[in-house]
Amino acid sequence: MRTVDLAATGVRELNRRLRSAADDPSAQSWLVTNPKGAHAIAAGLTRPVRIQIDGHVGYYCAGMNQAAAVTIDGHCGTGVAENIMSGLVRVRGNASQSAGASGHGGLLVIEGNAGPRCGISMKGVDIVVGGKTGHMSGFMAQSGNLVVCGDAGHDLGDSIYEAAIYVGGSPASLGADCVEKDMTRKHRSRLRDLLSRAGIEIDPDRFRRFGSARKLYHFRVDHADAY
């Protein structure tokens, strides 16, 4: 394992080393110390390296991730794993707003709580939150799965298109065009698989499923009351 002390090495240099290390078989595993809330740590990775970050990070950590496995042993600022394409990003602490925003693929695990707008505009990413989420999580979600083991904040799934939302606790309120749906055997099986991949032990039978009522895809005046 290679160690980079961010107190001595800037984020740009760290990210340059992480990207160029992908072809070096001896540099597949990294430890980053002293992140101290810096932004854009391990952003833009495209190869399957493993990175552990020892402390709290700032904005957009592991943004645009492809293939890499990034573990943050602390809390995250805004937009962790925003636009993630593939790979795994795991947050041991809490994540601030817009976690996994616009993510296309891969898995984001937040073992603690997530702030507002978790999974905003998600486009295929799977997000598993061990605790609760803030308001407007899953806003305009288009594809993928958002699993919230605790409670969800107000306006869950507002203006959602086609993602699936599973909540183990209860949502404070549902957003426009978000409705509760049946939890079928197929959905319970998918949920069990997501929880297993996230490494979170919780009874899948506790969960309820939410998704789109599909009234807001296009404006239709007879659906005006759904807004």
Add this chain to the structure above:
Amino acid sequence: MCGIVGLFLKNPALRSSLGGHFSTMLASMGERGPDSAGIAVYQAEPRGRASRVTAFHPDAGYSWESVAAELSRRLTVEVGVVVKADHAVLEADHDVSGVTRGLTDLDPDIRIVGYGKSVAVFKDKGSVAEIVARYGVADMAGSHAIGHTRMATESDVTTGHSHPFIADDDVCLVHNGSLSNHNRLRGWLIRQGMQFETDNDTEVAARYVAHRLQQGSGLKEALEAGLRDLDGFFTFAIGTRTGFAVLRDGFACKPAVLAETGDWVAMASEFRSLAELPGVEQADIWEPEPEVVYDWTLGPGA
């Protein structure tokens, strides 16, 4: 964007190092606000003197000593003065309004930026690193402080438009965000008898809180009323002589992190501002929930 920070010391033994910790916190928020920066620092009340006023004059080398001497003659009380760059902190055995009126009568170009018994306010245009050095923030002692780095969006870049805004004796506020109903609220506050120095939206929030406090509300109640009456985006940090509070609007898009240990409470727009505080590794760290007032009060005898 803007950056805001606050540091409230629960352990009086740390007061001599307030400025050292606070200047590090504020300087790290420079990228969030390159236009101006400012601090309100709550210091020990002047012994035997009823008021402390911070004033600003745009002329370099302004003769604050002669202003203080003339003010002393007119008010027939001793007036102490400490000059820091183009600001001066004046202490006098006289009520606050008499001192502030006396100063602006002496020279209409003097602008009052802080007043009360405890607070001293320094704010200026330019980079936070320069401002922290210019005013010697690192050497300041006190019980608590709030600060701001400004990226101006809705009104002019001047010292007067910089934060913190003071709205009553020792009542200061810093703001990240923008208010959408400040014109209407300013009109209402003027009809309630409040006076304004600028057209800035944050000044309206500060005057609003001061107005509620004058009406007899506690700090928590004043801010809860603000949730009903202020429309817009905001994360506020507020200081009073004995209190410190943080509040975010319901949408909570303007960032905030709180950290607390047995010795201190700290707030900042981003965690990196808190990263060098002593004992931060063991601190409770959380994001303030939307529409929840977080407040702390100095212990008795503080």
